[in-house]
Amino acid sequence: MDLEEYRRRARSWLEANARRSRDEDDPGADGVAAAKAFMADLYDAGYSGISWPAEWGGQGLSQAEERAFAEEAKDFTLPTYVFSIGLGMCGPTLVDLGTPGQKARHLRPLLRGEEIWCQLFSEPGAGSDVAALQTRATETEDGWVVSGQKVWTSVAQHADWGLLLTRTDVDVPKHKGLSMFVVDMHAPGVTVRPLRDMTGRAHFNEIFFDDVHIPAENLVGRVNDGWNCAVTTLLHERLSISSGVGMGGQKDNPVAFEALRHTVDTGDPLVRDQLVELYIRSRALALFNQRLAQETKAGIFPGARGSAAKLLLAELSMFQADLATSLAGPEAVAYEDGGRLADSISLAPALSLGGGTNEIMRNIIGDRVLNLPPEPRVDKTVPFKDLKTGTRQ
């Protein structure tokens, strides 16, 4: 089947199956059940895991088909939010680094939406500096026992499985004593507490591990090689954020240029110019993303340049929510019904923090794209147990 035919069939499937679907970033049980049913249909029609290996449940097609479907799907709102961590980060990490047993057990149910995944890296004392994490995994006769606390974990309240980064050796420098596991989120000792964020909703959770047993075969990669595994996951994360995996697109966004132009008074020359500024920034980033996609297609891997796209998206999100609420005036922040602008300005900081802060993105661009000299580090050679971590008074 040529690409145009593939695209046409994808379009007609979406027309028939996704016309009325919507996406929620804090769905209840009914919402999750509906999303799972949609995902099963999507998988059975051959549109989940399009470029993933066929032997592990994917379609085994190329990036071209994957992109063609994504482009067609832009005009619809697919209920994929609860699967975005699995599809964008955990799944691709297992494809790259998982054992054959892990791939066989997990990838197909992940793609079909039967099982929801979350990613357990950040901790109260280890955010940007995630390698400073303190959750301990101790080896036992038949596996590992884990204790500690994770935080900012999106969709964990619905998750069946988690990709967990732990400390397995405190006597070596911090990057050298980490290990990655697949953890059963329903295992005894796992407590998930939804964390109410500034929007008033629970986008993420804090997770407590109290002597949680993990079987030996759930180790991902090698013992104490968890940092390299985590870098793989984080690279997938930035690319999936900047390419909009599970982000719902700009179609229904009330603060994007297309929506705003119809709701503000463009007779005022100052308003007009502010809208022009929003158009310029939106279009500049859209063209950059298109160029990255075309380069990928031509075999040029974007790598750390994806961090530039992620940083720009974070800044644009903040800028447009800020602009929209300012243009609307007092009714944006005090209302009887609606409140979409208030919600936008509340949600706006999320992208500047999640998936690596803007400052971390700038470090990555400086270090890996521009090859600037690294900052002197005091934490690279010291054994972890002798290192300052977290918040000290």
Place this chain on the structure above:
Amino acid sequence: MNLVLTEEQRELRGTVRSFLAAASPLPDVRRAAESESGYDPAVYRRLNGELGLAGLIVPQEYGGAGAGYAELAIVLEETGAALLPGPFLATTLAAILLTELGDKELLPDIAAGTTVATVALDGDRALNGAEADVVLMVDGARVRAVRGGGRTPLTTLDPTRRQARVEAVAGEAVASSEAGMERVRDLFAVAVAAEQLGVLRASLDAIVAYSRIRVAFGRLIGSYQGVKHKLADMHCKLEQAESIVRNAAWAADEAPGELPLAAALAQAYVGRACFEVARDSLLLHGGIGFTWEHDAHLYYKRAKSDEVLLGPPRIHRARLADLLEL
């Protein structure tokens, strides 16, 4: 839409880049800029002869190479990055105008590099107006080709590119139309944006290179986040500027309906980004960046001159607003 260079286009870029690095390095640029004509005719003879760049977009039937705007943008990016002095951009703008309007008289000599031409962009002011053999004077939709007449050199901010006031003596009428001139103005916007992309890239490259060798407080300055984060933001501007220029050049070649918006965006974004990056590059160099001897001010002055070359920057934003029907 094509935003990625082909193999041949990358070769073209490599050829022009290495030619300019050898034939017109920055010390030579300074010498040429201070000479009587303001540029080195020997460099132009090779540029137009060996490389055939004067006639790059001139149709083959008039002795040109018949290349597209994607190729022209690549060349202008390189001449911009090298701060090539003299009438290269001026003659390119004239070639764009004449090619679009289908004028046969002047194109063969321009393509051969034997006629230096320029365009009076607003009224009687023209890039390299004193050096040009022919000045195309635009009045609304009417275009005249003026030879001779008085030329009064202006003092310019940018020492590497001269301008002059041209006496509006009688000249031959050049075929023209309103729609034709609209498109010509958009193509000028694309051409200048391509040069600006080169100036932006070279300014960023210069400060990135310096940040890797300059030490302060016992550390290379590029290791400080105060410097590194600014450079990261400048890199983001470069990525977006390049995407916008490739898109505008593609629209010029393949999608005439999309050209007006793409061209206005190119001037509105790249003009500003180029000046901001040239400014921050100069500032991050420290005191040395403010000296005459250092090259940072040459990029800074070219960036500002280019930003206002086609009119005050607000006109590009106003045009965007009109095209978007805001």
